[in-house]
Amino acid sequence: VTDQPVDGRQTPALDRQQPPTIYDIARATGFSASTVSRALHKPGRVGAATRGTIQETAAALGYRTNTSARALLTGRTGTFGLLVSDITNPVFFDLIRGAEQVTGQAGRTLVLGETRGDAELELTAASRLLTSVDGLVLVASRLADDDVRRLAARKPLVLANRALDGVTSVVPDAAAGVTAVVDHVVGLGHRAIAFLTGPDSWVSDARWQQIFDTAVARDVSIVEIRCGSTTVEGGRGSLPRVLAAGVTAVLAYNDLIAIGLLQACRDEAVAVPERLSIVGHDDIFGSDFTTPALTTVRIPFGPIGEQSVRRLLGRLDENEGDDVGRLAPSAPLGAELVVRGSTGPAPT
Amino acid sequence: VTDQPVDGRQTPALDRQQPPTIYDIARATGFSASTVSRALHKPGRVGAATRGTIQETAAALGYRTNTSARALLTGRTGTFGLLVSDITNPVFFDLIRGAEQVTGQAGRTLVLGETRGDAELELTAASRLLTSVDGLVLVASRLADDDVRRLAARKPLVLANRALDGVTSVVPDAAAGVTAVVDHVVGLGHRAIAFLTGPDSWVSDARWQQIFDTAVARDVSIVEIRCGSTTVEGGRGSLPRVLAAGVTAVLAYNDLIAIGLLQACRDEAVAVPERLSIVGHDDIFGSDFTTPALTTVRIPFGPIGEQSVRRLLGRLDENEGDDVGRLAPSAPLGAELVVRGSTGPAPT
DNA sequence: CTGAAAGCGCTTACAG
DNA sequence: CTGAAAGCGCTTACAG
Numbered sequence: 001v002t003d004q005p006v007d008g009r010q011t012p013a014l015d016r017q018q019p020p021t022i023y024d025i026a027r028a029t030g031f032s033a034s035t036v037s038r039a040l041h042k043p044g045r046v047g048a049a050t051r052g053t054i055q056e057t058a059a060a061l062g063y064r065t066n067t068s069a070r071a072l073l074t075g076r077t078g079t080f081g082l083l084v085s086d087i088t089n090p091v092f093f094d095l096i097r098g099a100e101q102v103t104g105q106a107g108r109t110l111v112l113g114e115t116r117g118d119a120e121l122e123l124t125a126a127s128r129l130l131t132s133v134d135g136l137v138l139v140a141s142r143l144a145d146d147d148v149r150r151l152a153a154r155k156p157l158v159l160a161n162r163a164l165d166g167v168t169s170v171v172p173d174a175a176a177g178v179t180a181v182v183d184h185v186v187g188l189g190h191r192a193i194a195f196l197t198g199p200d201s202w203v204s205d206a207r208w209q210q211i212f213d214t215a216v217a218r219d220v221s222i223v224e225i226r227c228g229s230t231t232v233e234g235g236r237g238s239l240p241r242v243l244a245a246g247v248t249a250v251l252a253y254n255d256l257i258a259i260g261l262l263q264a265c266r267d268e269a270v271a272v273p274e275r276l277s278i279v280g281h282d283d284i285f286g287s288d289f290t291t292p293a294l295t296t297v298r299i300p301f302g303p304i305g306e307q308s309v310r311r312l313l314g315r316l317d318e319n320e321g322d323d324v325g326r327l328a329p330s331a332p333l334g335a336e337l338v339v340r341g342s343t344g345p346a347p348t
Numbered sequence: 349v350t351d352q353p354v355d356g357r358q359t360p361a362l363d364r365q366q367p368p369t370i371y372d373i374a375r376a377t378g379f380s381a382s383t384v385s386r387a388l389h390k391p392g393r394v395g396a397a398t399r400g401t402i403q404e405t406a407a408a409l410g411y412r413t414n415t416s417a418r419a420l421l422t423g424r425t426g427t428f429g430l431l432v433s434d435i436t437n438p439v440f441f442d443l444i445r446g447a448e449q450v451t452g453q454a455g456r457t458l459v460l461g462e463t464r465g466d467a468e469l470e471l472t473a474a475s476r477l478l479t480s481v482d483g484l485v486l487v488a489s490r491l492a493d494d495d496v497r498r499l500a501a502r503k504p505l506v507l508a509n510r511a512l513d514g515v516t517s518v519v520p521d522a523a524a525g526v527t528a529v530v531d532h533v534v535g536l537g538h539r540a541i542a543f544l545t546g547p548d549s550w551v552s553d554a555r556w557q558q559i560f561d562t563a564v565a566r567d568v569s570i571v572e573i574r575c576g577s578t579t580v581e582g583g584r585g586s587l588p589r590v591l592a593a594g595v596t597a598v599l600a601y602n603d604l605i606a607i608g609l610l611q612a613c614r615d616e617a618v619a620v621p622e623r624l625s626i627v628g629h630d631d632i633f634g635s636d637f638t639t640p641a642l643t644t645v646r647i648p649f650g651p652i653g654e655q656s657v658r659r660l661l662g663r664l665d666e667n668e669g670d671d672v673g674r675l676a677p678s679a680p681l682g683a684e685l686v687v688r689g690s691t692g693p694a695p696t
Numbered sequence: 697c698t699g700a701a702a703g704c705g706c707t708t709a710c711a712g
Numbered sequence: 713c714t715g716a717a718a719g720c721g722c723t724t725a726c727a728g
Contacts, residue, residue, distance in 0.1 A: 019479070021721055032699045037723060047697055064479040068425065069721035071416035072704050079459075087448060088441045090633060097435045100462050109480065111427075112460045114448050131367070131412040132457065259637055266639075285438060286634025289607055291614070369705055380715045385707060395713055417705035420720050699728085704721105712715085 020061040028057050040065065080312055081129040081136040083113040083122065090284040091254070091301065092139060095160065098305025099137060106313055108134075115142075123147055130155055135312035137305075138162075140203060156315035160308045162202045168315065170308045170333070174203075177297040177335025178210040181251060181279055182218060184295075184337055189346035190249040190277060191220050196227045196238055196261070198253030207281075211251060223247065227257055235260025239268060248276060248346045255280035255287045255296055262290055262342065273344030283338055292341025299335050307333065368409040376405050388413065428660055429477040429484040431461040431470065438632040439602070439649065440487060443508065446653025447485060454661055456482075463490075471495055478503055483660035485653075486510075488551065504663035508656040510550045516663065518656045518681070522551075525645040525683025526558040529599060529627055530566060532643075532685055537694035538597040538625060539568050544575045544586055544609070546601030555629075559599060571595065575605055583608020587616060596624060596694045603628035603635045603644055610638055610690065621692030631686055640689025647683050655681065 022036040029036070031054060039046045039054035040063075046054075057063075071077040082099050084092045096112070103110040113129050115122035119142040126143070130136055135156035141148060145164055151157055152167045159169040185193060195211050198204035208224060215222035225241050227234045235257035242250055242261065252258035258280030265272050272278055272292060280287055280296035287294045370384040377384070379402060387394045387402035388411075394402075405411075419425040430447050432440050444460070451458040461477050463470035467490040474491070478484055483504035489496060493512055499505055500515045507517040533541060543559050546552035556572060563570035573589050575582045583605035590598055590609065600606035606628030613620050620626055620640060628635055628644035635642040 023721080033721090034700080034723080035698055038698085041723085045697075050697080064476075066420070066721050067480045068416045068419035069704090070723075072414070072420050072706085072721085073723050075704085077416065087445045088633075090438075090441075093436045093438075093441075096460075097462065100435060100460060104462070109477070110460055112444075112448060112458055114445065114452070128412075129457070132415040285436075286637050289634050289637035291639035371705080381705090382707080382716080383714055386714085389707085393713075398713080414705050417720090418707075420705085420722085421707050423720085697728105699726105701726090702724090704723090706720090708718090710715105710717090712713105 020063045025057050029053050077134055079109045079111055079133045081111045081133040084139045085115050085117040087114045091282050094302040095305035098302040099309045102306045102309040126151055137308045156312050158308045158311045160304055168311050170304050172299050173334045179214050180337040182214040185249045186218050192247040193249045194223050194225050194245050194247040196225050196252040196257050198230045232256050232260035236264040239264040251279045255282050255284045272342055275347055277343040295340045295343040296338050297335050298338050300333055368411045373405050377401050425482055427457045427459055427481045429459045429481040432487040433463050433465040435462045439630050442650040443653035446650040447657045450654045450657040474499055485656045504660050506656045506659045508652055516659050518652050520647050521682045527562050528685040530562040533597045534566050540595040541597045542571050542573050542593050542595040544573050544600040544605050546578045580604050580608035584612040587612040599627045603630050603632045620690055623695055625691040643688045643691040644686050645683050646686050648681055
C-alpha cells in the first residue's frame with residue numbers, strides 16, 4: 001500500500017534489479033518461506049492447491065533458486081569437476097562430451113579444468129576444484145598415487161583412464177585392443193614389430209607391457225622405440241630410428257605419432273603399407289583423413305566419460321544412503337580394432 | 349578439555365570431516381572471525397604480525413574459503429559460463445581452451461555447457477547457467493535476437509562468433525579471409541566458382557554475402573550449392589552437384605565439407621587440384637592430414653575465446669566502478685589464408 | 697499441511 | 713588495527 005506501482009498489472013519482478021527470492025513468493029502468495037521452499041523442492045509435503053499457487057507465482061516472477069544459498073546450507077553445489085591435461089587433445093573430446101551429457105541429464109553442471117600436463121598444476125587445480133564441487137573426475141591424471149588418494153578422501157573422486165587401488169577408476173579394456181592389433185599384424189606375416197612409446201604415464205607403461213607380452217607369446221620380435229614427444233612432430237622425427245630397427249610394422253602409442261610417421265614416410269617415399277605397416281591408437285578425429293587411412297584401435301572415450309560421471313553420481317547416492325542399485329549398468333568399455341589402409345601384408 | 353586427543357601435536361583439522369572455517373582459525377589464533385576474513389582477503393587492513401599468524405594457521409589447517417558462502421553474500425560466484433552448440437566440434441577446441449585459460453588466469457572457474465544445436469535447449473541452458481555464474485559467453489548462438497538481448501540484460505554476456513547490435517560481440521575479421529581466398533583462386537585462373545553452403549546461421553549468411561560480393565567485384569561467376577549437412581558426409585554427397593555446376597573451384601563453408609568433397613573426388617578419380625580446386629574454412633585439427641593437404645582459411649579461435657572472457661572481465665570491472673582502462677588490448681582477430689595442396693591452376 | 701526459528705560460512709558497515 | 717553484530721537466501725528439524 002506504500003510504494004507499489006499504481007498499475008496493478010505490473011509485476012514487481014520487472015522493475016527489480018535483484019532476482020526474486022522465496023520471500024518475494026511468500027509475500028505474493030501469503031504463505032511462509034518454509035512452505036514456499038517445500039512447494040518448490042519437496043512437492044509431496046505440501047497441499048496440492050498451495051503447491052499450485054506457489055509454483056505459478058514462482059514461474060510468473062521468474063524465480064530461480066539461488067544455488068549459492070542452497071549450497072551453503074546443504075554442502076552440495078550441484079556441480080561436478082572434470083580435470084584434463086589438455087582440452088584441445090582430440091582424445092578427450094568425446095570423453096568431455098560424454099561427461100557433460102550425463103552431468104546435464106542429472107540436472108547438474110560440469111566445471112572444466114585444464115592442467116597443461118603439469119602434475120604440480122594438476123594438484124593445485126584439483127584441490128581448488130574439489131572445494132567448490134560435489135565430485136571430481138581426473139582424466140589421465142599424472143598425480144602421484146598418494147596425492148590422488150588424499151584428494152579422494154575429501155570428496156567423491158573418479159579416475160578416468162587410469163587405475164589405482166582403492167580409488168574408483170574407469171579404464172577401457174585395453175588388453176583386447178592390443179591383442180587384436182598384434183594378432184592382426186602377425187596375421188599379415190610381420191615378424192619384427194616396434195612400439196613407438198608415449199610419455200611416462202600409467203597408460204603408456206601398461207600398453208607397452210601388454211604389447212610386449214603378447215608379442216613374446218606369439219613368438220615375434222618386439223622392440224621399443226622412444227618417441228621424443230607424443231605429437232605429429234614426434235612421429236615424424238622417429239622414422240630414421242624405425243627404419244634402422246629393421247621392423248616391418250610399427251605400433252604407435254597414439255594416432256598423432258602414427259600420422260606423423262605416415263607423413264614422414266610420404267616425404268621419404270617409404271611405401272605404406274607395402275614396405276611399412278603403421279597402426280595408431282585411439283581413433284581420434286581426423287585419423288581417417290590420411291592417405292592411406294590409419295588402421296587404429298578405437299577407445300570408447302565417450303562411454304568412459306559417461307561412466308565416470310555415473311560413478312560419481314553413484315557415490316553421491318551412496319553417501320546419502322540412497323538406493324545404489326539403480327546405478328545404470330556399465331556400458332562395455334572394450335577397445336576395438338579398426339582396420340583401414342595403413343596396414344598390409346609384410347614385405348617378402 | 350573434553351574430547352580432545354591426548355596427543356597435543358595432532359591438529360584438529362585431521363580428525364574432522366568438515367573442512368575448517370574462519371571460526372576454526374579464529375579460535376586457533378585468538379582473533380575474531382572478522383579479522384581472519386580481512387587477513388585472508390584484504391591483507392592491507394590488518395596488522396602485519398596478525399596477518400602472518402592468521403595466514404600461517406590457515407595454511408596449516410588447510411583452510412579454503414567456502415565459495416558458496418562468499419557468493420551468497422557478494423552475489424559473485426567467481427565463475428563464468430561458456431555455451432557451445434557442440435563440444436566435439438573441432439572448430440571450438442581452441443576457443444574453449446582460450447576461454448579456459450584466461451578464466452583460470454583471472455582466478456576464476458569456467459563452466460561448460462552444450463546445446464546440441466537446439467535453440468530452445470540453448471535458451472533454457474543459457475538461462476539456467478546465467479543464474480549461477482558471473483558472466484556468460486555464447487558461442488555461435490542460434491538464439492533469436494530478442495532472447496539474446498533479454499539474457500544480456502540480466503548479467504554480463506558476450507557473443508562469440510556472432511554480431512548483434514547492443515550486445516558485446518567478438519567476431520573474427522572474416523572479410524579479409526574471404527577476400528584473400530577469392531583472390532587466391534582468381535589469381536590461379538579460375539573463372540567459375542561455387543560456394544558450398546553451411547547451415548542457416550549468421551556466420552553462414554555473412555560468409556556467402558562476402559563471397560558473392562567479392563566474386564562479382566572480380567567479375568567471375570559464382571553459384572551457391574546447398575549442402576545437406578555441414579559434415580564430411582554432406583561434403584561427400586555434394587560432388588555430383590559440384591560437377592554438374594561446371595565450376596573449377598569450390599569454396600566450402602567449412603573444412604569438414606571440404607574434406608568430404610576431397611574424399612569423394614578421390615573415390616571418383618576426380619583429380620585435385622588438377623581438375624578441381626577445393627578450399628576449406630577454419631583450419632580445423634586434421635585439415636592437414638589429407639592428401640593433398642587442404643587449402644583453407646585460418647580463424648583465430650583461440651584469441652576469440654580469450655578475448656570473449658576478457659570482455660566479460662572488463663564488464664565486471666565496469667560494474668564495480670573499477671579501472672576499465674586496464675583491459676588488455678584486443679589481439680588481432682583477422683582471418684588468414686593457408687595455402688596448401690588442394691588448390692592449383694585452373695584446368696585449361 | 698504449515699509456520700517460526702535457527703543456522704550454513706562468510707563479509708561488511710559500524711563502533712571503538 | 714580489531715571486534716560484535718547483522719544479514720546474504722535457503723533448508724530443516726521442531727512445533728502445532
